[in-house]
Amino acid sequence: MAQRILIAEDNDRVAAFLEALLRHEGYATERTADGIETLQHIGRGAPDLLLLDLRLPRLHGVDLLKKLRKSTVGRDLPVIVATGVYRGERYARAAQGLGVRHYLEKPFSAEALLLAVKDMLSSRQQEAAAEESEPFDHHLYQAFSTAFSGTCHFEGTRGAILSFLAGTPVSLRPGFVHRDFGDYLFQNGRISADEYDYYQAAGRFRSDVLVQLGCLRYPELLQEKLAYLNGELIEAFSGPPLKVEQRPFPLSPGLQLFTLNMPSLFYRGYWRSSAPDTANPFPEDVYGQFVAPAAAFYRHVNFLDLNEEERRFVGQLDGSRTMAECLEGASGLMPLLRLLKTFGMLTFAREPLSPELPAGMPLRTLFNILEDETGASSDDPLESFSDLVADESRDDEPLVPSQPAPPVLPETVDLSLRVRQVFDGLQGKNYYQVFAMEQGKFSFDQLKSHYFRLTREFGPEAMMQLAGEEAGMVEEILATVTTAYNTLSDVIKKERYDELLGSDKVGLGQKGDDIFQSQVQFQSGKVFLDMEEWDNAEKALQDACNIAPKNGDYLAHLAWSIYRNPRNGSSPAMREKVRQMLNRALSLDRVPSAYAFKGWMLLDGGQDLLAEAEFSKALKLDARHALARKGLREITEKREQEKKGLFRRMFS
Template sequence: MTARILLAEDNESLSRVLEKFLIAQGHAVLRVAAGDEALSCLDRETVDLLILDLKLPVVSGITVLQKLRQSRPARPLPTIVISGIYKGDSNIRVAQQLGVTHYLEKPFTPQDFHRAVTSALAASPPPSHSCLRDLIIDIYERKKNGILTIGDGSPMAFLKGEPLSFLSKGKSDFAHYLLGHGKLGRDDLNTFLRNGGERLFLVQAGMLTYDELVEESRLFLANALSRALPLSTGYRFRECMPDAELPCVPVAIPRLLYEAARAGIAGFAPKVFFARHRDRYPARTQSFYRHINLLALRSEEIQLLSLLDGRKTLAGLLHHPERSEATSFLNFLYALRMIDFYPTPVTEGIPDFPLKTLFNAPLLEEAEIVPDNVVDFADLVSELSQNPIVIDTTAPLVPDNSSQSGEAARRLADDLSALQGRNYYQLFDLTPKSFSFPALKTAYFSKTRHYAPEQFIRLPGAAQNIAAQILANYAHAYNTLTNVVTKERYDELLHTDTGGIDGKQDEKLQAEIQYQAGKVFLGMNDFVSAEKALQDAVILAPNNPSYCAFLAWALYRNPAHRFSTAARERARGLLGKSLQLEKTANAYAFRGWMLLDEGKDGLAEGEFHKALRLDAREMNARRGLRTLAERQETTKKGLLRKIFG
């Protein structure tokens, strides 16, 4: 009988001798030299036998035994103790109480060791598999190679525990699958079977493209396995190094079982599972972290995991145990040893490797804030090269007549004061009724020529600043009134008596105009104009959460940024900043769509629900949930249709 054996011995020479002896007997050996390594290995690997030295570094072998019995009360593992220190009947009795199968005192003979291994494995035969699901989990956990045959269907090749391919030659099930799904006609099917039935012939004969063959082969393999999971008979597995018919189409077992559990075809019994474990404490194992990033969980499952802490019983965790979906999900985790149950509260396992990101975790509101308007020296040089500043070097930089300079400064201050309280039409001596674009253009150049840079460059710095403020007011007004959309938004705001110029008030007004204009451009799918308008709004009011959220959405939706990692990261950063400033429905909805595009349906669903809790009328969130529901329904129907024809 071939077995997987964990050998925990810190004596290097003895460990190598025992490993060589076990391999010669046909066994697979996992070798560690410390107690903590043994515990870590036991948590992530499935083994048939533990050979344990009691005097191990870091964590002693006695502690390993104690933790093993505490963590696996329902899954006893055959254990052979080897010790050169703890000798005598009293130590043997203590070891037996901890579940030790055989106790070997050093030195021992090869014959003694062989008898102990053979006896321990014979007393603990391989676990019986109540259905194909259990066998597949066993194959996966033990990383077996071999051929699985279900009925008279195409044999399936497994490599290191996962299905890699299937052998269609001489079989007709794949051909009839293609026929039933409209991929082959009857004549093509007969031609395929007459020519041996190897899948690549379909491409060679022009019946399918290579990409179509790969996709259909993967679906066929996944569906054939999913459909057979509950079977208790009619299948067999032969360990060997399998031949893999091309193309190879690997299927991830954790994802296969997860989707089958969701569809209710994995053969789990939620009520029985709940009744058996209701008063026990579920907790994550280290194996949890080896598998969790392979899955794309739904939002309710992510929330359930956030409550799992080793301190609540199963009954306390599932407030509504009649919900079979949650119970089936935990049953799936238990079947893959991602969680285990304990009689008392425990501390959960932690990753035994560097874990950069846990994909299936609740989103945190804190996000890195990306600078809103970063301009580096290269940008400045580029801009100045296109718009050079020409200075008259013959003119003196310091005015000759200080009284004239003072008079000019007072005149500029009076001009700026005269602008206060006037709306944008009044700045150009126009009214909404008399407005026209030619009139605006004429008035703008007439007003601003008195404040051109060459007119005030020789004035003191304070006077130059006043002139620049005057020009900025005219520029804001002109830019607003020359754009049809921003003019429309301004006209709406003008009726609310907020159209006057008053220092910072004008910045707030201009920011609001640009924001409103940006939203209109978004509705028109003019993402370039939307991004420009919203960028102006954020520059004027960088800490407004709505401005940040909509600018993020405009950046994300702009087709010009489709392949720009920097633009996508900036959009995410702006959304994070928006939610830090204030939790708004728009920001949650936008982030939901970004997650949906990444295929993170569970996280996206959670964001849409957050948006609707803040604003039940948020249309982007409602549209997102409808899209999710349609996608899930299509997936479910497609899975069932493919499985049951």
């Protein structure tokens, strides 16, 4: 029987094209032209897949999705969004929160649509077949938390058998990715085909025969076995749910041959298996409660290697703040939150509470707590948004937090009321008043601060919570704010606007408007770097370089934006271009940023000594350069780990 696809599209021409394309591929299709009709159609009998246009008459597509996800019939309905209005990665990420995995922007190719359809329908079939299965992390944590000793036999994975000693994985064959440990070494060029054949046959899969053959030294063998086991288990986090049969065997108490870093393995697995901001693990009611470390927190947290934002968040978990307060201004924490929930590392209460330090545990230090928990550490990242906001603007009443809030949090204020307040407040105001400025007292810092606060407050996450009149108001707010910002941040446009207002004083009120305009673009580019909007950063920094082609700092930051952009990550040509740009920047200006950027490129390439030299050059010019300090610290920590020795890491 053909699988049924419902096309919710109000444009007859587009809908007819989609229907013809899908029917040609053997699917049964049905059509609706507005949101209410679509909802009623699904209520009479859910299709296998919904192809949804967001801007539908009578009921907005986002509102339709929200209603579906709250209903029994639509909770798990596969949905592909096809939109020509809401463009960009931020909207796609926000739609993921409503269970949308494929977000197509019109015009899209027939190939892209068919690939998305096949992926969604095949995934649904796999989910139906795996109703009794559990995600891999569930099985792994169950064995770890119960100190299980024995073997876990997984179905549907070549019959993979994972062996545990006291809750720690010690052996896997066949693997989830590679056939076995020998195949892993062969694929990575560590052993030859003949040596792999011997390992499988005469060696009977005993890894020590590889030492006998002279393929690896014994310390190298242990290191490779750890890398193989870690890599295979992390990949399994991204796999489908599995059925498992546990077969225990007795083990002498206290025996521990070697250990994987299990908390770190889960943390890396959660990063691999989901986008950082899409899956909120805690129920919504805990975000208004006070949070503190549970006893399990102290047993596991020192095994983690957290980034600065995560360390700052962890440092706030002292029982005096609510979960929402700790998360304010943070993003990208969902893998860490999933780990904290899985391992039971947090405790919640309606009133302030104290941390649960395990009794009798002589805790020396916590590696993942910033010394300055307020975030004012000298090791802050190079491009900090707060560093770019003028002191005068910090005294203003903030419109929104300076960083985006987590995507799924209980609303502390009525969003609809907030939308109406801002919308009414913008009526009848000129562009200066939109940003709380007077025409004769222009401040680019204040302009930038208010612009990014407003666009973050009413970004895709807010849009996904609204529909109808409020959604239209948000679109008008963003259109007004964007037009005002583009006008006031451009020298020529601002002059013309001042003339329209009848002002005697036009322009930016500063000598050398072209120089100031390059500074405006440069500061905007640094803000986009901080927000990780690489394309926008590159565009703004390219504009700055076009205006001031002999400014080495501008050119260095442009090179950095190209290097950090994920779409350039696999291109040797782009890396070479970045290297040449940084050398050119240093020939123009000996700026510390260029040395620091070069250092990180070398460090990423495994050239630690060369990287150290570049970081040192940066610090000679600026002793507090955050990015260079961070690079040297990473090299130092890496060397300290190497000094401890492989055996100590394995057996301690």
